[in-house]
Amino acid sequence: MSYEAVNLEQEVYLYPFGNNKQVLFALGGGGYVGYSNRYGAPATRIVDWNSGAQTLTLDHEQGLHAGYMFSLNLDVSLGSTSQWLVGGKTSFQNDTFGNSLATLQLKVGRQF
Numbered sequence: 001m002s003y004e005a006v007n008l009e010q011e012v013y014l015y016p017f018g019n020n021k022q023v024l025f026a027l028g029g030g031g032y033v034g035y036s037n038r039y040g041a042p043a044t045r046i047v048d049w050n051s052g053a054q055t056l057t058l059d060h061e062q063g064l065h066a067g068y069m070f071s072l073n074l075d076v077s078l079g080s081t082s083q084w085l086v087g088g089k090t091s092f093q094n095d096t097f098g099n100s101l102a103t104l105q106l107k108v109g110r111q112f
Helices: none
Strands: 002-014 023-047 054-078 084-095 100-110
Touching (some): 002 054
Antiparallel strands (some): 054 084, 084 100
């Protein structure tokens, strides 16, 4: 299987407990559009009964797609001056080709 995609995404965050605290929790939601090229598991198996040769045709989707995404975000400011930030994000995406993607991300940042 192989999958290549280019997406343009827009996500909006809602901070139900405020966004000026040491621990930030956010709910995210948005959408995306893009172009993908995917080859998947074999969709067709052709057998030539005379020679015994087998041919596999891979499932293939290619073109423009659109989708939606949701995320949960948690960030923690560290240090007396809150120069360091450690956080994580879990997200789920689904598009018009029926592709679903769940991700986990780790974030580490420093303010200068």
